Structures are given as C-alpha cells and as structure tokens.
Amino acid sequence: MAxxxxxxxxxxxxxxxxxxxxxxxxxxxxxxxxxxxxxCTDHSYNFYVEKIRQMWKEVLPATFLMFK
Structure with a gap:
C-alpha cells in the first residue's frame, strides 16, 4: 500500500x-x-498568534452559517 x-x-x-x-x-x-x-517573549510568537487568528477567521463565518 502506498x-x-x-x-x-x-x-x-x-x-x-x-x-x-x-x-x-x-x-x-x-x-x-x-x-x-x-x-510570549519569543521572536516567532506573534507569527503563530497571527496564523492561528487567520485560521479562526476562515472557520468562524462557516460556523455561523451552519446555525442560521
């Protein structure tokens, strides 16, 4: 199996x-x-916060539509 x-x-x-x-x-x-x-003092911390925020922004609108 591949x-x-x-x-x-x-x-x-x-x-x-x-x-x-x-x-x-x-x-x-x-x-x-x-x-x-x-x-939170790491140089890359803000990068990860922004990327996770971006994930939520993409998911939340679809979540709200499910409950309308």
Missing part, C-alpha cells in the same frame, strides 16, 4: 506526513512543537 501524500502545513507551507489537524487546517509536527514550546 504512503498517503503529505499534507501542506498551514504555518510553514511545507509538505509533511506527520502533524495535527486543527480546525480545518494541517499543522506539521515541527510547527506544532514550536508553538507548544514558544513563550
């Missing part, structure tokens, strides 16, 4: 075979680890 094609990470845009699905998006294991181990 390996499934890699997913594209929403944060780093790299193809990856392992990671998590968060909301409707894929986050590779490497980016997940960076998020989990980041501190």
């Amino acid at each position: 390996n499934p094609s890699p997913n594209k990470c929403f944060l780093c845009c790299s193809p990856a075979k392992k990671g998590i699905h968060f909301l409707a998006f894929f986050i590779c294991t490497e980016c997940e680890g960076k998020i989990v181990n980041s501190s």
Whole structure:
C-alpha cells in the first residue's frame, strides 16, 4: 500500500506526513512543537498568534452559517 501524500502545513507551507489537524487546517509536527514550546517573549510568537487568528477567521463565518 502506498504512503498517503503529505499534507501542506498551514504555518510553514511545507509538505509533511506527520502533524495535527486543527480546525480545518494541517499543522506539521515541527510547527506544532514550536508553538507548544514558544513563550510570549519569543521572536516567532506573534507569527503563530497571527496564523492561528487567520485560521479562526476562515472557520468562524462557516460556523455561523451552519446555525442560521
């Protein structure tokens, strides 16, 4: 059986075979680890906050439409 094609990470845009699905998006294991181990004083913290905010902005309108 062939390996499934890699997913594209929403944060780093790299193809990856392992990671998590968060909301409707894929986050590779490497980016997940960076998020989990980041501190609000880290240089990359704001990048991750903005990308996660972008995920929510894309998902929330669809969620509201489901309940109308």
